[in-house]
Amino acid sequence: MSRHYDQAKGLSEQHDEETHHYVFNQTMMRIKDPARTLKFYSEVLGMTLVKRLDFPEMEFSLYFMAAISPEQRKQWSTDHNQRIKQTFSRPAMLELTHNWGDEKDDSVEFHSGNSEPKGFxxxxxxxxxxxxxxxxxxxxxxxxxxxxxxxxxxxxxxxxxxxxxxxxxxxxxxxxxxxxxxx
Incomplete structure (x- = not known):
């Protein structure tokens, strides 16, 4: 019996036991202005900022956004280190990356991947x-x-x-x- 629910060329039937507890955790997207983007994801799509990490020496910030219900929100720790562990073990989050100063630079734009060259x-x-x-x-x-x-x-x-x-x-x-x- 196949380990896959559908068939396609290139699939492997091998399922290394070491991967059984891997979790797809995040998709990273670069953002220009955290204030407007965080407002969009929190207000329009109802996402919650579960962790913000600032890296002053490298001048960037990471914002981890998750779609969680008010009930699920109660399960999140207020302890900094525990919440970092929760952040990096939860499935399906957005990691929004802001390079400091981009919000003031009119030349900064991001490629959506939907025009040439296509990608994301x-x-x-x-x-x-x-x-x-x-x-x-x-x-x-x-x-x-x-x-x-x-x-x-x-x-x-x-x-x-x-x-x-x-x-x-x-x-x-x-x-x-x-x-x-x-x-």
Missing amino acids: GHIGFAVPDIDAACERFDKMNVEFQKRPQDGNMKGIAFIKDPDGYWIEIFAADKMPDLLSKHL
């Missing part, structure tokens, strides 16, 4: 109701790359964060029907 594409958020979420984003003046009714893939949206990174917005319960139209 987007992060994604599941929402309970895509129409309600998009209505909320409209009220908050969030920039859309694609609305649910646009394009070939109806029912998903893409919004942009302040640095131009794309964020896919979808309702998980709608994905089977949506994808079946294209598979």
